[in-house]
Amino acid sequence: MSSGQSLAVTRIATASHAPLALHKEAASDRAPCCRCPHCNVTALARASPFVVDSSELTTAPPFASLPFPSSPLPAKPQSPTLPIPLIGISLAALLHAPQSTPPLSAQEHLLATLPSPLIFPPCLPYPHYTFADHTATRHQLTFADHTAPHKQLSPPPSLSLSTLPDTMAPTKKAVHFGGGNIGRGFVAEFLHNSGYEVVFVDVMDAIINSLNDAKSYTVTEIGADGQRSFTIDNYRAINSKYNMPEVVNEIATAEVVTCAVGPNILKFVAEPVAKAIEARSSDLPPLAVIACENMINATTAWKGHIETYIKDKLNAETLNTIEKRARYANSAIDRIVPQQDEGAGLNVKIEKFYEWCVEQKPFENGGNKPAIEGIHYVDDLEPYIERKLFTVNTSHATAAYYGHQAKIPYIHEVLTDQKLHDTVRAAVKETAALIVKKHGISQDEQDKYVETIISRISNPTLKDNVERVGRAPLRKLSRKERFIGPAAQLAEMDLPVDALLGAAEQAFRFQNVEGDEESVELAKILKEKSAEDAASHITGLDKDHPLYERVVAVVKKVQGA
Numbered sequence: 001m002s003s004g005q006s007l008a009v010t011r012i013a014t015a016s017h018a019p020l021a022l023h024k025e026a027a028s029d030r031a032p033c034c035r036c037p038h039c040n041v042t043a044l045a046r047a048s049p050f051v052v053d054s055s056e057l058t059t060a061p062p063f064a065s066l067p068f069p070s071s072p073l074p075a076k077p078q079s080p081t082l083p084i085p086l087i088g089i090s091l092a093a094l095l096h097a098p099q100s101t102p103p104l105s106a107q108e109h110l111l112a113t114l115p116s117p118l119i120f121p122p123c124l125p126y127p128h129y130t131f132a133d134h135t136a137t138r139h140q141l142t143f144a145d146h147t148a149p150h151k152q153l154s155p156p157p158s159l160s161l162s163t164l165p166d167t168m169a170p171t172k173k174a175v176h177f178g179g180g181n182i183g184r185g186f187v188a189e190f191l192h193n194s195g196y197e198v199v200f201v202d203v204m205d206a207i208i209n210s211l212n213d214a215k216s217y218t219v220t221e222i223g224a225d226g227q228r229s230f231t232i233d234n235y236r237a238i239n240s241k242y243n244m245p246e247v248v249n250e251i252a253t254a255e256v257v258t259c260a261v262g263p264n265i266l267k268f269v270a271e272p273v274a275k276a277i278e279a280r281s282s283d284l285p286p287l288a289v290i291a292c293e294n295m296i297n298a299t300t301a302w303k304g305h306i307e308t309y310i311k312d313k314l315n316a317e318t319l320n321t322i323e324k325r326a327r328y329a330n331s332a333i334d335r336i337v338p339q340q341d342e343g344a345g346l347n348v349k350i351e352k353f354y355e356w357c358v359e360q361k362p363f364e365n366g367g368n369k370p371a372i373e374g375i376h377y378v379d380d381l382e383p384y385i386e387r388k389l390f391t392v393n394t395s396h397a398t399a400a401y402y403g404h405q406a407k408i409p410y411i412h413e414v415l416t417d418q419k420l421h422d423t424v425r426a427a428v429k430e431t432a433a434l435i436v437k438k439h440g441i442s443q444d445e446q447d448k449y450v451e452t453i454i455s456r457i458s459n460p461t462l463k464d465n466v467e468r469v470g471r472a473p474l475r476k477l478s479r480k481e482r483f484i485g486p487a488a489q490l491a492e493m494d495l496p497v498d499a500l501l502g503a504a505e506q507a508f509r510f511q512n513v514e515g516d517e518e519s520v521e522l523a524k525i526l527k528e529k530s531a532e533d534a535a536s537h538i539t540g541l542d543k544d545h546p547l548y549e550r551v552v553a554v555v556k557k558v559q560g561a
């Protein structure tokens with residue numbers, strides 16, 4: 001093959017099985033599969049409605065500009081020896097070209113269409129390289145031997161990287177901060193299943209290294225009807241401790257950025273988003289920003305940190321066109337992801353139940369509402385997030401704090417103790433009064449919701465420990481959170497709050513728990529401050545609020561104990 005030659009591409013109809021059929025046909029008609037463990041038709045079938053017919057090598061443009069080697073293509077190789085003709089790589093890129101894309105230059109194909117891991121069709125006679133990473137810039141392009149995809153190789157000598165464009169936005173990319181339980185087990189799962197490449201960002205070396213080494217992990221859903229496991233792949237991971245510019249680059253070219261890092265961490269994940277918003281090309285639709293935290297208006301809080309950073313440290317004029325650059329949507333996320341078993345590595349065990357509600361109004365008028373399967377877009381999020389936080393998390397936390405005092409290790413075990421079970425129910429009976437009255441949800445519907453939640457948190461297979469659920473007591477005792485939030489509103493309506501104050505008392509007693517910094521800080525505050533000051537400081541209640549004196553009485557009781 002001479003350097004002017006290129007490939008003809010057969011465009012296959014939209015039916016998703018078509019590439020698979022063609023692949024099989026090609027496999028039987030031409031060279032046999034090399035039978036390496038990575039040559040599987042599933043990878044090809046999932047990837048694209050394009051298939052290259054290797055018999056149709058032509059000299060036609062537009063691929064003539066690729067620096068193809070002048071030597072003829074080898075027959076089916078016996079082993080993955082180097083150097084490898086570039087044709088193999090361009091074939092792979094073409095194989096994965098998105099169906100809707102008009103003819104692109106070969107270079108554009110090469111960069112725009114690299115899913116990860118990119119597997120060569122085994123039937124083609126030049127299956128030597130695979131791309132180790134889906135990449136946005138030519139500088140990050142990496143290669144691996146397709147028979148050993150974790151082994152990185154130097155770029156093929158025939159590939160002139162300098163001819164490739166500097167940056168290309170992948171077709172569908174999401175950046176997610178927090179590779180922890182909910183990040184890996186829920187957010188990434190939904191993004192992955194919706195066709196996004198997920199770029200995890202975390203600060204834990206162990207998580208980032210494992211994610212990058214493993215290339216895939218397993219999520220196991222546990223339901224009443226048994227378990228179901230599936231694989232999450234097509235992701236990369238970046239440690240923001242060392243590679244902040246890379247994180248900024250990824251967000252600047254992503255469709256959506258999410259986080260599940262904990263409400264107190266939002267301020268630390270604002271800087272890269274601020275810089276990415278400023279760097280974002282005006283050719284791209286606005287970035288969708290969605291925080292997935294247990295916190296009312298978490299995205300609004302994240303937005304505050306992001307825009308303060310832009311105003312104070314970047315070009316404040318960016319904020320004049322912010323609507324074109326970013327859209328912020330609050331969300332309510334519900335799925336129990338317990339602490340994982342020792343030795344589970346990246347694999348995540350989660351409950352089957354889930355609910356992910358996201359505001360849709362922010363995406364109106366030129367926003368780009370992410371097509372994430374499983375998201376329930378709503379006009380008004382408040383009823384959803386209050387119902388969730390003040391039912392799921394109030395009952396959960398009540399069980400955790402009473403359980404901790406009773407030295408019961410797991411939430412489901414707390415619920416099997418009839419007295420504690422009733423105590424948990426009493427707390428959510430009080431919050432139900434608020435939910436029904438404030439949000440117009442019928443008593444019947446709320447009762448059913450409560451039953452579902454009690455059954456979820458009683459699930460013994462989750463083995464959710466009370467320390468995880470009780471973690472961060474200062475946050476959980478704060479003004480808008482699961483105890484004081486509903487109790488304050490109920491007190492304003494002169495409705496009962498005894499059970500909620502009983503649970504709050506147990507939360508005040510969650511002190512000096514190993515591994516929980518807030519529990520240590522709580523102990524210090526209660527030791528050093530008067531009951532009045534501690535109550536104000538921790539709960540944020542005004543002194544003239546109808547709940548304030550009752551909380552002071554609880555604090556006094558805990559301090560006197």
Ligand SMILES: NC(=O)c1ccc[n+]([C@@H]2O[C@H](COP(=O)([O-])OP(=O)(O)OC[C@H]3O[C@@H](n4cnc5c(N)ncnc54)[C@H](O)[C@@H]3O)[C@@H](O)[C@H]2O)c1
Pocket residue numbers: 177178179180181182183201202203204207240260261262263265268269292293294333334335336337338
């Ligand atoms: N686990 C659940 O059942 C559940 C369910 C719904 C919502 N949530 C919420 O999701 C959030 C995360 O909870 P989780 O259980 O996954 O916690 P987790 O501790 O398992 O995960 C948090 C992750 O954030 C990472 N992180 C911390 N600082 C960071 C930073 N500066 N940049 C990037 N990453 C950083 C941590 O290293 C960790 O991997 C919390 O707000 C929680 O309330 C949890």
Ligand SMILES: O=P(O)(O)OC[C@@H](O)[C@@H](O)[C@H](O)[C@H](O)CO
Pocket residue numbers: 294333334335336337392393396397468469470471472
């Ligand atoms: O994550 P937290 O610390 O706000 O609360 C602990 C648990 O109640 C929480 O993680 C639940 O498992 C989750 O909110 C269920 O959707």
